[in-house]
Every structure is written in C-alpha cells, then in structure tokens.
Amino acid sequence: MPKTRTTHHAAVRVQEASGSNPDTPTKYEFQILGFSDHTPYFFENGYSSRIRMKCSQLPDYVSCLQALKKQYAKQIEIHIGLEAEYYPSNFQNTLEMIRDQEIEYLILGQHFISEETTGVYSGSPTTDESVLKLYCKQCLDALASSSFTYFAHPDLIHYIGSETIYRKHMRHLLREVKQMGIPVEINLLGFIEGRHYPGNSFLELVAEENCPAVLGIDAHMPEHLTNRVEEDRLRSIIAAYGITLLDHLDLIKP
Numbered sequence: 001m002p003k004t005r006t007t008h009h010a011a012v013r014v015q016e017a018s019g020s021n022p023d024t025p026t027k028y029e030f031q032i033l034g035f036s037d038h039t040p041y042f043f044e045n046g047y048s049s050r051i052r053m054k055c056s057q058l059p060d061y062v063s064c065l066q067a068l069k070k071q072y073a074k075q076i077e078i079h080i081g082l083e084a085e086y087y088p089s090n091f092q093n094t095l096e097m098i099r100d101q102e103i104e105y106l107i108l109g110q111h112f113i114s115e116e117t118t119g120v121y122s123g124s125p126t127t128d129e130s131v132l133k134l135y136c137k138q139c140l141d142a143l144a145s146s147s148f149t150y151f152a153h154p155d156l157i158h159y160i161g162s163e164t165i166y167r168k169h170m171r172h173l174l175r176e177v178k179q180m181g182i183p184v185e186i187n188l189l190g191f192i193e194g195r196h197y198p199g200n201s202f203l204e205l206v207a208e209e210n211c212p213a214v215l216g217i218d219a220h221m222p223e224h225l226t227n228r229v230e231e232d233r234l235r236s237i238i239a240a241y242g243i244t245l246l247d248h249l250d251l252i253k254p
C-alpha cells in the first residue's frame with residue numbers, strides 16, 4: 001500500500017522498495033510529485049517581493065513543469081501547484097492570473113499578516129494576541145475562498161505569549177479548518193532545520209481535534225526529498241501524538 005508524502009513544494013505518493021543490504025538506507029520511489037513554488041503576486045507601487053517569482057515568469061514555470069510531466073510520464077505523476085498567501089487587496093487579481101495558467105492546485109502558506117507590503121512576517125516571535133488573532137482570521141478568510149487544497153505550516157505563526165491564549169485561538173482555527181474539510185500540513189523542513197514549527201502544542205491540538213493532516217516535505221533542495229532519516233523521525237513523533245496522516249489528497253482546482 002503506497003504511503004503519501006506531501007510537500008509544500010510537492011505532494012508526493014511514495015512506495016517503499018527494500019534494499020538487499022540492511023545497512024544501506026531504504027530506497028523510496030515517488031509515485032506522485034507535486035510542485036508548489038511561491039506564487040507570483042500582484043503588488044501595488046512597483047513593490048518587488050524577495051520570496052517569489054515575477055508575474056511574468058509564471059508561464060515559464062508552468063511550461064517547464066509541463067515538459068517534465070511529459071518527459072517522466074511513465075515513471076512519475078507530476079502535478080503543478082503553487083503556494084499562495086491571502087492578501088485581501090490583491091488576492092482576486094492574483095487568482096485570476098493563476099487561473100489563466102494550467103495550475104492544478106494551491107496550498108495556503110500565510111507568510112505575512114495583513115499585506116506583505118505593510119504587514120509583519122508570520123514567523124516573527126510575538127506576544128501580541130491581536131497578531132495571533134489576525135493570523136487565524138486571515139487564514140480562515142483565505143480557506144473560505146475554496147481555492148486551497150491544504151493548509152501549509154499553520155503553525156508558522158510564532159506566538160510566544162500565554163499557552164492558554166495560543167491554544168484558544170489555534171484550536172478555533174483548526175476546528176474551522178476541519179469543518180471546511182481542508183487538511184493541515186505538518187512541515188518536515190521546519191523539523192529538519194529546527195525551526196519553531198512543527199510545534200508541540202500545535203501537534204497536540206491537531207491530535208485533540210482529530211484534524212485531517214498531511215506530512216509536507218517542503219523541499220527547497222532535491223536532498224530534502226530523500227532525507228529518510230529525518231522524515232522517519234518526524235513520522236514517529238506524529239504517530240506518538242496519535243495523529244494519522246492522510247494517504248490520499250484530492251487536488252482542488254483554484
């Protein structure tokens with residue numbers, strides 16, 4: 001039975017192939033691989049984002065992946081996605097640009113709160129409850145658009161104030177997301193790099209609320225796709241929390 005691995009930059013189904021030598025690392029074969037680079041975005045006043053391609057580069061991104069799709073059709077199923085934020089003033093314009101291209105799915109990664117041009121980075125440590133609240137609200141507004149296949153690193157928000165307050169807002173967020181039927185991602189890259197996510201409190205809440213969850217590889221380099229040691233470590237932690245990962249994802253066309 002194939003396992004599913006999903007990433008931020010890939011939604012992946014893999015199949016284990018055991019090696020003949022028990023000392024060699026287990027080899028995995030991907031069956032499905034999804035790419036979801038940071039989406040280009042419309043911004044006012046010539047603002048140029050440092051974390052994303054330009055709007056003019058989107059057709060190239062798509063045609064490059066289409067070529068790979070064709071070239072490797074016999075070996076692997078490739079899907080073309082994007083990771084997008086919800087910035088209210090330009091989300092609609094951006095969505096229309098995305099819809100003009102052959103993009104098969106979007107994942108929500110809310111990297112900035114409010115607007116990228118004026119807001120704060122979601123991962124900056126804060127004790128301000130209003131920042132946490134706004135992050136949760138903005139993510140729910142985003143997901144209510146029915147444009148997203150899953151919710152990448154929901155615990156990117158780095159609230160370091162009271163645990164009770166964190167749990168109150170995050171529990172509400174997770175309940176609403178579950179109600180919408182949208183899976184939450186547990187992020188492998190954050191785990192590998194020792195970032196503040198995936199966080200223990202977040203994993204506890206995902207378990208307590210019984211949220212559908214996927215493991216996101218969030219590969220920023222090819223090596224991330226084959227880091228079985230760290231992935232297996234994270235999988236054991238997830239299992240110890242009592243979280244069952246989904247083995248299938250239905251892609252939602254944006």
Ligand SMILES: [Zn+2]
Nearest residue numbers: 008083109152
């Ligand atoms: Zn991200």
